Amino acid sequence: MSRARLTSGLLLLQLGLVSTGALAEPGAHAEPGFDSVARGAVFDTGIGSSMAGDTLMAQLGGESAGIRLLRGTWLLQWDVLVAAKAGYLANENPYLFLLGGHALAWAEGGARFMSTRTWSPYGGLRLGNEAQIMGHPGAALSDFDRSNAVDGVGGVSERALFRVDAGVSFLERGRSMLLVLFGQEALRAPTLHVPGQAFTEVGLGARFDFSRSVMASVEGVWGVTSNRPMAPARTDQTTHVGMTATLRKIFKNGMWIAGSVSWDRDSDRAVDEETGTVFDTTNAPTFAFALLYGLPLWRARP
Amino acid sequence: MNRRSFLVLLAFAASCDPQKADWGFDPIDGMKTPPDDPARTCGASVPADASSPRRAACAFASGTHASESLGIDRSVLASLPIEHVIVAMKENRSFDHLLGKLHDRGQPGVEAVPSTYSNPDARGNAVFPAHATTTCLQLDPGHQSEGILRGMNGGKMDGFVQNAAATTASDGAFVMSYYDATDLPFDYWLASTFAVSDRHFAPMPSGTYANRDFLLFGTNDGVVDTGIVYPPPNTPSILQLLMARGRTWRAYSDGAILSGTLDWSAGDPGVRGMQSFYDDLDHGTLPSVAFVDAVDYVEDDHPEADLQRGETWLKSVYDHALKSPQWQRLAIVWTYDEAGGFADHVAPPTACRPLPSKSPFTQLGPRIPFVVISPWAKRNYVSHVVHDHTAITRFIEALFDLPALTERDANSDALLDLFDFSCGRDLSVPPAPSPGTGRCP
Numbered sequence: 001m002s003r004a005r006l007t008s009g010l011l012l013l014q015l016g017l018v019s020t021g022a023l024a025e026p027g028a029h030a031e032p033g034f035d036s037v038a039r040g041a042v043f044d045t046g047i048g049s050s051m052a053g054d055t056l057m058a059q060l061g062g063e064s065a066g067i068r069l070l071r072g073t074w075l076l077q078w079d080v081l082v083a084a085k086a087g088y089l090a091n092e093n094p095y096l097f098l099l100g101g102h103a104l105a106w107a108e109g110g111a112r113f114m115s116t117r118t119w120s121p122y123g124g125l126r127l128g129n130e131a132q133i134m135g136h137p138g139a140a141l142s143d144f145d146r147s148n149a150v151d152g153v154g155g156v157s158e159r160a161l162f163r164v165d166a167g168v169s170f171l172e173r174g175r176s177m178l179l180v181l182f183g184q185e186a187l188r189a190p191t192l193h194v195p196g197q198a199f200t201e202v203g204l205g206a207r208f209d210f211s212r213s214v215m216a217s218v219e220g221v222w223g224v225t226s227n228r229p230m231a232p233a234r235t236d237q238t239t240h241v242g243m244t245a246t247l248r249k250i251f252k253n254g255m256w257i258a259g260s261v262s263w264d265r266d267s268d269r270a271v272d273e274e275t276g277t278v279f280d281t282t283n284a285p286t287f288a289f290a291l292l293y294g295l296p297l298w299r300a301r302p
Numbered sequence: 303m304n305r306r307s308f309l310v311l312l313a314f315a316a317s318c319d320p321q322k323a324d325w326g327f328d329p330i331d332g333m334k335t336p337p338d339d340p341a342r343t344c345g346a347s348v349p350a351d352a353s354s355p356r357r358a359a360c361a362f363a364s365g366t367h368a369s370e371s372l373g374i375d376r377s378v379l380a381s382l383p384i385e386h387v388i389v390a391m392k393e394n395r396s397f398d399h400l401l402g403k404l405h406d407r408g409q410p411g412v413e414a415v416p417s418t419y420s421n422p423d424a425r426g427n428a429v430f431p432a433h434a435t436t437t438c439l440q441l442d443p444g445h446q447s448e449g450i451l452r453g454m455n456g457g458k459m460d461g462f463v464q465n466a467a468a469t470t471a472s473d474g475a476f477v478m479s480y481y482d483a484t485d486l487p488f489d490y491w492l493a494s495t496f497a498v499s500d501r502h503f504a505p506m507p508s509g510t511y512a513n514r515d516f517l518l519f520g521t522n523d524g525v526v527d528t529g530i531v532y533p534p535p536n537t538p539s540i541l542q543l544l545m546a547r548g549r550t551w552r553a554y555s556d557g558a559i560l561s562g563t564l565d566w567s568a569g570d571p572g573v574r575g576m577q578s579f580y581d582d583l584d585h586g587t588l589p590s591v592a593f594v595d596a597v598d599y600v601e602d603d604h605p606e607a608d609l610q611r612g613e614t615w616l617k618s619v620y621d622h623a624l625k626s627p628q629w630q631r632l633a634i635v636w637t638y639d640e641a642g643g644f645a646d647h648v649a650p651p652t653a654c655r656p657l658p659s660k661s662p663f664t665q666l667g668p669r670i671p672f673v674v675i676s677p678w679a680k681r682n683y684v685s686h687v688v689h690d691h692t693a694i695t696r697f698i699e700a701l702f703d704l705p706a707l708t709e710r711d712a713n714s715d716a717l718l719d720l721f722d723f724s725c726g727r728d729l730s731v732p733p734a735p736s737p738g739t740g741r742c743p
Contacts, residue, residue: 051534052531053529053530090530091529092446092527092528092529092530092531093529145660145661146447147527148525148526148527148529148531149523149525193523193534194534230538231363231365231707232364232365232705232706232707233365233705234538236536238536267324268535268536270538270542272542272546274546275546275547277546279326279327279542279545280324281324281326281535281536282326282535283534283536284322
């Protein structure tokens with residue numbers, strides 16, 4: 001790593017620490033009852049681009065997302081969402097209307113190994129799954145094999161991940177920061193045109209709970225698949241790079257708004273087995289921007 | 303939003319689009335085309351096609367070399383005197399529409415349009431083929447999968463007028479129009495002087511992108527209707543196969559590159575303007591395979607283009623080729639991507655799956671004009687062998703010993719019946735007429 005990169009990395013880290021007040025009050029002790037939870041009905045709408053085309057989507061459902069300190073040591077994070085989803089995929093004229101359901105659930109349990117300290121080493125495990133079924137009214141899902149590819153937007157798509165992460169946790173007076181390095185297996189179920197893929201990934205994640213009401217997170221990931229044979233006489237290895245960022249504000253009455261942005265890109269290295277010729281290709285990136293409005297269905301905790 | 307507005311919007315989106323894929327073809331610009339091999343000369347004896355029944359049964363898998371699927375020794379294919387293929391693929395005309403009078407005008411071996419062939423209009427009245435009154439039709443019938451399938455009507459080939467009526471502000475009768483040699487003298491001359499196929503079908507019943515994808519990938523790979531949809535850039539292609547074996551290609555156009563099929567633009571690897579193409583012909587520096595596309599909607603024959611202007615473009619290609627030092631080493635394939643919603647009377651057959659066990663696209667689309675222009679092309683010859691664009695792919699694979707991309711091209715004919723490589727033939731060609739004029743008011 002170059003000195004410049006190291007310096008900029010440290011600056012970023014320092015910025016995060018300052019943001020959470022860590023440097024302001026060194027040595028402070030963790031607060032045992034920390035949590036920040038958004039829970040209720042949600043409506044979100046977003047635009048995006050994908051390999052299948054540009055999208056305009058909205059969903060209506062319920063979500064529970066948050067972070068909670070348990071018994072002073074265990075830090076639990078989760079996000080569970082079930083929603084009806086509808087929107088348009090702009091891959092031909094006229095645009096394709098899609099309607100269906102979307103569910104995601106992930107949970108991460110981690111330990112603050114020095115639970116009485118504001119700063120603590122942290123280790124966690126995360127399991128996650130996301131599934132989506134989107135159809136076109138009046139058509140069977142199997143009909144998508146006779147239309148332009150809708151992979152990742154229409155039809156059935158499912159992803160799962162298993163993550164191990166390690167880093168540091170800062171916790172004090174309703175403020176928290178998690179900064180982790182992680183390794184994960186990210187699985188993508190096969191779609192109509194893309195075979196199933198298993199990525200071995202590493203990444204860096206940061207979550208800042210500036211207070212119980214304001215949260216920001218950012219995460220970057222890089223990973224590869226194993227080499228897989230492809231006809232005619234070649235192998236192909238896919239590399240994935242992605243980034244997500246989320247900002248959420250919970251109001252006193254329990255309502256919340258959130259904005260998220262993500263960017264992902266897959267690249268492939270195809271090697272002709274007869275001649276050894278290498279082709280490095282890169283898919284058009286997948287981009288998504290969404291705004292979410294949440295309405296609590298339960299009374300907010302005082 | 304009409305199609306043109308949609309495409310303009312697409313073009314705008316593409317021009318400021320950071321979303322483009324990278325196809326990994328950067329090395330092509332630094333590659334040198336292998337020098338022409340003097341050992342490739344006349345005298346290759348192509349045996350009778352004994353493998354046709356096996357190909358019809360889709361017996362050959364992707365990866366199969368042409369020597370195996372055609373039953374021709376590799377050394378014979380390696381001796382064929384063609385080392386440069388020019389694919390001049392134009393847009394959106396059916397065989398009956400463009401060359402419907404070829405049977406009566408110089409090429410009696412071509413199947414004539416039956417006198418009984420008609421399409422009912424919306425009221426059920428029969429619309430018969432009629433001489434077009436203009437070479438610049440201002441109507442563009444629906445020609446994506448829904449429209450073409452409506453036109454084919456399960457093989458009856460009688461739904462084109464109703465499809466056109468439903469998708470244009472007209473009664474749809476114009477899709478039964480035809481041209482003859484008085485309109486398109488150069489096109490007719492090419493089709494009656496060189497080798498023409500009257501059984502060349504679009505690879506699938508749909509529009510530009512999907513059908514052109516078959517040429518490049520041996521499959522449509524998730525592309526059905528033209529829109530914002532492209533195959534993944536890691537899809538194996540004839541372009542990759544050529545480069546992997548040290549062969550070169552270029553995509554030449556002053557308009558939409560490959561008619562927009564891959565979202566390429568000027569400046570992308572392998573892309574050149576038409577002047578570069580003419581220079582390469584003039585200087586004998588052609589790549590192994592040249593894909594040339596006329597300016598869209600102006601000279602590519604896509605409605606509303608003037609077909610006579612399209613003839614002028616094709617004549618330019620021909621004139622430069624004829625004078626090229628590489629004339630004796632090249633073959634020009636002049637064809638159309640798909641029939642564009644214009645009527646054709648021949649029911650398309652089915653073909654092998656483009657990808658193993660997965661793709662439902664086995665139905666070919668309506669016939670399109672297809673002519674091979676080369677000193678080695680048989681003269682005044684008509685092929686009745688069923689082809690689609692993957693036959694061009696297979697021809698390239700046969701010339702350069704490349705494996706098949708998919709089952710579709712693996713089991714395709716390779717156009718060799720359109721050629722005569724024997725020694726002692728008179729390889730000169732008669733003078734060509736000038737392109738037509740004056741039919742576009």
